[in-house]
Amino acid sequence: MSDTNTAAADNSGPAIAITGMHKWYGDFHVLKDINLTVERGERIVICGPSGSGKSTMIRCINRLEEHQKGSINVSGIELTNDVKNIDTIRREVGMVFQHFNLFPHLTVLQNCTLAPIWVRKMPKAEAEEIAMKYLTRVKIPEQAGKFPGQLSGGQQQRVAIARSLCMNPDIMLFDEPTSALDPEMIKEVLDVMVDLAKEGMTMLCVTHEMGFAKQVADRVIFMDEGEIIEQNEPNEFFDNPQSDRTKLFLSQILGH
Amino acid sequence: MSKAFVRTEFHPDLPPPASESGPIAWLRHNLFSTWYNSLATFFVLYLAWLVIPPVLDWALFSAVWEANNYKECKAGGTGACWGMIDKRFDLFMYGFYKAEDHWRPNLAIIVFIIAMLPVLFDKLPGRRMCAMFLILGYPAFTVALIRGPIEMSSFNSTMGIALWVVAFVAAAYWGHHNAKKFNAVQSGIGYAIAYIILFIVFIAWGMGLTPTETDTYGGLMLTVMLAGVGIAVALPLGILLALGRRANSMPIVQMLCIGFIEIVRSVPLISVLFMAQFMLPLFMPEGIKFDNVMRALVGFSLFAAAYMAEVVRGGLQAIPKGQFEAADSLGLNFYLNMRLIVLPQALKIVIPGIVSTFIGLFKDTSLVSIIALADLLLVAKQSYTDSNWLGLEHTAYVFIAIIYFCICFSMSRYSMYLEQKLHTGHKR
Numbered sequence: 240m241s242d243t244n245t246a247a248a249d250n251s252g253p254a255i256a257i258t259g260m261h262k263w264y265g266d267f268h269v270l271k272d273i274n275l276t277v278e279r280g281e282r283i284v285i286c287g288p289s290g291s292g293k294s295t296m297i298r299c300i301n302r303l304e305e306h307q308k309g310s311i312n313v314s315g316i317e318l319t320n321d322v323k324n325i326d327t328i329r330r331e332v333g334m335v336f337q338h339f340n341l342f343p344h345l346t347v348l349q350n351c352t353l354a355p356i357w358v359r360k361m362p363k364a365e366a367e368e369i370a371m372k373y374l375t376r377v378k379i380p381e382q383a384g385k386f387p388g389q390l391s392g393g394q395q396q397r398v399a400i401a402r403s404l405c406m407n408p409d410i411m412l413f414d415e416p417t418s419a420l421d422p423e424m425i426k427e428v429l430d431v432m433v434d435l436a437k438e439g440m441t442m443l444c445v446t447h448e449m450g451f452a453k454q455v456a457d458r459v460i461f462m463d464e465g466e467i468i469e470q471n472e473p474n475e476f477f478d479n480p481q482s483d484r485t486k487l488f489l490s491q492i493l494g495h
Numbered sequence: 496m497s498k499a500f501v502r503t504e505f506h507p508d509l510p511p512p513a514s515e516s517g518p519i520a521w522l523r524h525n526l527f528s529t530w531y532n533s534l535a536t537f538f539v540l541y542l543a544w545l546v547i548p549p550v551l552d553w554a555l556f557s558a559v560w561e562a563n564n565y566k567e568c569k570a571g572g573t574g575a576c577w578g579m580i581d582k583r584f585d586l587f588m589y590g591f592y593k594a595e596d597h598w599r600p601n602l603a604i605i606v607f608i609i610a611m612l613p614v615l616f617d618k619l620p621g622r623r624m625c626a627m628f629l630i631l632g633y634p635a636f637t638v639a640l641i642r643g644p645i646e647m648s649s650f651n652s653t654m655g656i657a658l659w660v661v662a663f664v665a666a667a668y669w670g671h672h673n674a675k676k677f678n679a680v681q682s683g684i685g686y687a688i689a690y691i692i693l694f695i696v697f698i699a700w701g702m703g704l705t706p707t708e709t710d711t712y713g714g715l716m717l718t719v720m721l722a723g724v725g726i727a728v729a730l731p732l733g734i735l736l737a738l739g740r741r742a743n744s745m746p747i748v749q750m751l752c753i754g755f756i757e758i759v760r761s762v763p764l765i766s767v768l769f770m771a772q773f774m775l776p777l778f779m780p781e782g783i784k785f786d787n788v789m790r791a792l793v794g795f796s797l798f799a800a801a802y803m804a805e806v807v808r809g810g811l812q813a814i815p816k817g818q819f820e821a822a823d824s825l826g827l828n829f830y831l832n833m834r835l836i837v838l839p840q841a842l843k844i845v846i847p848g849i850v851s852t853f854i855g856l857f858k859d860t861s862l863v864s865i866i867a868l869a870d871l872l873l874v875a876k877q878s879y880t881d882s883n884w885l886g887l888e889h890t891a892y893v894f895i896a897i898i899y900f901c902i903c904f905s906m907s908r909y910s911m912y913l914e915q916k917l918h919t920g921h922k923r
Contacts, residue, residue, distance in 0.1 A: 303820050322828075330826040340821035344839050344919055353835060354825035386919040406825060 252315050254279045254410050254441045255300060260309035262295060269295050270306070271465045279409075282442045284452040284473075287462035288488060293445045296462070297412045300443070301332045314409060330358060333403030337415040339395045341387035347374070347398050348383040351405045359406065366405070373401040377431050393424025397431055404435075411435065413444040447492060453477065461485045554893075564883040575890045583878055587894070590713015590869045596705070600716045603637045607723075615909065617916075630668075634661050641720075643706035709788040713869030715898060717788070721795055721870070722857040728796035729856065730849070733803025734842075738833065740808060752804070759801035764859055767794045772866050791863050799856045806848040810841030843917045850910035854903045871895050 255277040262270040270292050277283060285293045298304040299311060302318055302325045311318040313328045342350050351370035355361040361369075374380045377397035379390075387395055396416055403411060413432065417425045429451050436442055436455040446452070452459050452473055459476040461469045461484075469476070469485045477493075480486045514520055527533045552574060559571035562578030571578075580587065589597055610633060613619040614626050665685060712720070739745075739752035759767065771794030772787070814837055822832040842849070864873035875891040878884055 301824055303823060326826055326828060329824060332824070334821075334824035336817060336821065338817055340815075340817035342818065342821070342836055342840075344843065344917070354827060357831050357835065358826045388919060402825070 252312075253277060254281070254314060255443075256310075256312040257296075257300075258310050258312075260299065260306050260311060262292075262299065262304065262306045262308075269465050270299070273309070273467060275460070275467065277410075277441060277443065279441055280439045282436050282440075282455050282457050283444065283460060284456040284458075285443065285445045285460045285462060286447060286449075286452070286488070286492075287468075291462045292465040293462050294414050297334075297414060297443050297445055300410075300412060301329050301334055303334075330406060331408055332410045332412060333406060333408035334412045335396070335399050335403055335414065335416045337418050339387070339392075339399045339419075341395055341399055341402070343387050345386075346383070347379075347385055347387065347390070350387065350398060351402045354402070354406050370401070370405050373404045374398070376404075376434070377401045378427075391424060392420045393427045396420065396424075396428045400428075400431055400435075410441045410443070413442065413446065415445050415447075417446065417448055449477070449493065461488065463488070565885050565887055568884075568887065575893065576884075576887050577890065579878060579884045579887050579890055580894050583881075583884070586714060586878070587871065587874055588714050589716050590874060591711040592707065592713065592716065593711070596707060599640050599707075603640050604719070606636070607633065630665070641707065641712075642709070709786045712788060714874045715871050717863075717868060718857075718860045718871045720788070721791060721860040721863060722853075724792050725795040725799045725856050725860075726853050729799035729803045729852070732796070732800035734807050734838065736800060736804035737807035737811060740804065741811060756801045756804050759798055760805070764794075764798050765862055765865060767798045768862060768866050770794065787866065787868060791866060791868055795856070795860070799852065802852050802855075803849065806845050806852055807841065809848060810843075810845035811837065813844050814841055843914075846910050846914050846917075850906055854906055857903060857906070858899060871898065 253276050255275070257273050257275040260270060260273040261268070273296060285297065287293050295304055299306045299318075300313060306318075314331055316324050316328055318324065318328060341347075342353070345353065348367060348370055351374065352363065352366040355366040355369065356363055359366075371380055371383065374383055377400055379394055379397055379401075382390060382394060382398070387398065390398065400416075416432070417428050420428065425448070429448060432442075432444070432451065433455055442455075444451075444456075456473045458470055459473050460467055461476070461480075461482075463484050469480065469482045471481075476485075477489065480489055514523065526536045554575055557572040557574030559568045559574065559576050559578050560581070562568045562571060562576055563582070565576070565579075568576035568578060585594060585597070589600060592600065607629075610625045610629050612625075613622045614629065668685070736752050736756055739748050740756065742749050742752075768791060771790040775790050775793060818836055818840065819832065822836045827835065860870055861872035863870050864876070869877070872895065875895045878891045879886065879888040
C-alpha cells in the first residue's frame, strides 16, 4: 500500500485511499483525520456548510493543496513531494472548478487539445478528433472555434468538463461545478455529469445539488469543520440522518 | 378592457433617424453635445488658428531648402534651414561611418524590416522561419555586415564572444525544441549547426569587407542599434527576472533577481552607463577588450531588463490563481504552464507597459552622448555648433524630434493594433 516511489498507476486497488489525513493553513486546522476510500466506478457527493473543508479535501487529491499528515493514495500512487508522482496523478485525475478556469486566450478546441498535445504528446489531428468527440458529448461541438469569453456560463462549464475528459482521466473531481451558474444553466451541466456517472466514471463531487446526489451518488458524505461527520447511501442519508449537525444542515438546505 | 397583453407579431427593425447617424450626428455627438462641449470646441479651433499658421510658415513657407552655410540660411528666410539637414544628412544618419560603406547598415536595416514584417503581421507567410532567422542568423549577419571581419574561431574579440553566446542560446533552444526533456544531443547538434552558420556568415560577409571602427558609428544608425539590442535583450531577460522574482521555491534565485532589479532600478541610467564604461573593464579577464559601443549596449540592456521585469511581473500578478490551478490539474509542468498559459496572457495584459518601456528605452539612448557616443542627439548638437552652421539649433532639434516621434509613434500604434488583435474577451 505504501510503496512510495513507483510512478505507475495500479488499477487493481481502490481508486483513492485517504488515511489519517490532516491539513493546516498556518495555525488553522482545516482538515482533521480524514479517512476515505473510493472504489473504482464509485460516485461520491460531498456536501456541508461553507468553510467545512470539502473543497480543500478534494483539492488535496490532485495536490492543488498540500496535506501535512497522513497519506493519500491515488490509483496506488502515494502523493508525496515527488514531482513525478504528482504529475502522473494529475494526468489521471481530471478536475472541474467552480469558476470554470478555461484559458481565455485559447479557443474552445484549443482549450481541449492543449493538454493532450503537450502532456500526452498526442498528434494534433488525433487530439482534435478526441476533443470534438467530447465536445459532441457535452453537446457543444458547434462552439469549437469560439473563445470562452463568448460562451454562456453553462457552456463554459461543459467545455471545462470536456477539457478534463480529453486527458482520458480515471477519476473526475468536481468542485462546486454549478455554484457559479444561473439557475437555467444548472440543468445542462448536471445532465452532462449524470451521463458521465452512467458510463461508470469514478466521481467525487462537491455540490449542493441534492437532486443530483439522490439520482447518481453511491454515497453521500457530510463534512463540517474539517471532519467527515456522516456518510451513507443517499436514501438513508436524506431520509434518516444520524448526526444532529447533519439534520440541521439538511433542514436548512431542503427547508425552502 | 382586460389587463392581459400578448404581442402577436414582432416589430421590424427601422433605419435610425438622421440625428443618429451620418456626419451631422457625429458632429453633434462629439463636438457640440453640450454647451460647454461646444465652447471647448471653439476654444480649440481658436488655439489651432493661433498656432498652426506660424508653425507652417516656419517649417515650410519661410524655410530655406538650399544653403551652404548659416549665412545663406539667414539671408534666405526667417524659417527653418532645411539646407543644413540636406548637407549634413549623412552625419545625422550614420555619424562618421565611412560614406562608401553606408550600404552596409542600409542593407542590414532593409533585411531587418523584411524579416520583421511577417513576425509583426501574422497575415504574411513565413512567420516561423523569419523569427528563427531573426533570432539565430540576423545578429551574426548584422555584426559581420556592419563591423566587418572578426576572429570568429577564438575568444579574442568582443564580437566573437557575442556571436558565441548567440550560438549557445540557439543551441539551448534547439535542445528544448519538441522534446519532453532537455535533449543534450539535439542541443549539441544545434550548437554545431549554429556555429557553422555563423562561421560561414563571417567568412562570406566579413572577409570581403573592410573592418570598421565602432567609434565611427553615430547618428540614427547608432541610436537604432542601441535601442534594438536593448529591446531584444531586455524582453527575454526581463521575463526571466520576473519569473525568478516570483519563484518562492527557489529562495536564492529569488533573492538574486530581487537584488538585481532593485539595485538597477534604484540608480540613474547615466550612472549605469558610467559604470559600464569604467567598471566593466575591471571585471573582465586580461586580453578581452570591450569597446565603447559594446559597454553602452551592456549597460542599456541590463537597465532596460530590470524595468521590463517589473512590467512583466505586473502582468503575472494579474493572472487569476484559477489559471495556474487549471493548468496544474491538467498535468502541465511549470515550463509548459508558463509558456502556454501564463505568459501569453500576462504579456498580452502588459503590452502597453512593455511598449512604454521600449519607447522609453529608445529615447534614453540619447543619454549615451554623455559617454561620448555620437548618437542622434549629439550629432544634432554638433551640427549647430559647427562653424558653418552656427545658431541653427531650432532646425536641428526639430528634425531629430520628428525622427524620434515617427519611430516612437509607430511603436505605439503597433501596440494598439496588437492589443486589438489579441483581444478575445467578449468579441462576438
